[in-house]
Amino acid sequence: MPVPRRPLTARPVVVGLIGVLVGAFLVGVPWLVLSLLGGPSGQAPTAPANLGGLRRAEEAIAKVDAVRGKASIDRITKTDQETAARVSAAYDGAGAVVQEYQDERLSRTLQLIAVRAPSPELFAPYEDVQALREAKPGTELVRIGAVQCLLHNTRGGPGNDPDPALSFVTNCQRTGPGLTVTVRTNGIEGNHDPQELAGIVEQAWREVG
Structure with a gap:
């Protein structure tokens, strides 16, 4: 009987990659917004x-x-x-x-x-x-x-x-x-x-x- 394949989102490597991408998104979006608005150092x-x-x-x-x-x-x-x-x-x-x-x-x-x-x-x-x-x-x-x-x-x-x-x-x-x-x-x-x-x-x- 074939072993069922684990979904991609359950694989440790994929989960880690998703975490990195989400973290980059959460950090990058505010940074981008602040850059477009001049940011604290640009004001x-x-x-x-x-x-x-x-x-x-x-x-x-x-x-x-x-x-x-x-x-x-x-x-x-x-x-x-x-x-x-x-x-x-x-x-x-x-x-x-x-x-x-x-x-x-x-x-x-x-x-x-x-x-x-x-x-x-x-x-x-x-x-x-x-x-x-x-x-x-x-x-x-x-x-x-x-x-x-x-x-x-x-x-x-x-x-x-x-x-x-x-x-x-x-x-x-x-x-x-x-x-x-x-x-x-x-x-x-x-x-x-x-x-x-x-x-x-x-x-x-x-x-x-």
């Missing part, structure tokens, strides 16, 4: 309305004089958009946003750069302060929690110490597996304290959408 972050007490530059300028400031507003908007596109391209298409902020007197400017990708840590070039007979290097890396800042030390104090009134933070950064937040300064005005700039980075880290 640009949203810049906060206010950052460290500063407003978006376009709003700050418009509040002072919307008519006379229109050319500046248009220029800043275009610059931020074009820079964000370049940041995204540099990070293989990861979503990015760039936003300039100014205070109510338009005397202090910060630039926020947020991209949904990790970045290398900041570093300061080596300087032999003993050979140069300087108290601190010209560019100093300052770590405040998860934030790194680069501090430009301007000489002028006693014993070649940096002059606190002339030294300023150039940029601060926090980075993680899916996000990098950078705040860049534009000059000395209001940008002397790494602790304050690190707090602004932390605010942006929490609030970028």
Whole structure:
């Protein structure tokens, strides 16, 4: 009497193959959908309305004089958009946003750069302060929690110490597996304290959408 053949779906090899195909389908379909929709890494972050007490530059300028400031507003908007596109391209298409902020007197400017990708840590070039007979290097890396800042030390104090009134933070950064937040300064005005700039980075880290 012939032995009845087992159905294909009862054979271990076939069952295993079906499991692999189903698993690939379940993983692949969401991945495909996310890819078509831009995915988490492809969605640009949203810049906060206010950052460290500063407003978006376009709003700050418009509040002072919307008519006379229109050319500046248009220029800043275009610059931020074009820079964000370049940041995204540099990070293989990861979503990015760039936003300039100014205070109510338009005397202090910060630039926020947020991209949904990790970045290398900041570093300061080596300087032999003993050979140069300087108290601190010209560019100093300052770590405040998860934030790194680069501090430009301007000489002028006693014993070649940096002059606190002339030294300023150039940029601060926090980075993680899916996000990098950078705040860049534009000059000395209001940008002397790494602790304050690190707090602004932390605010942006929490609030970028």
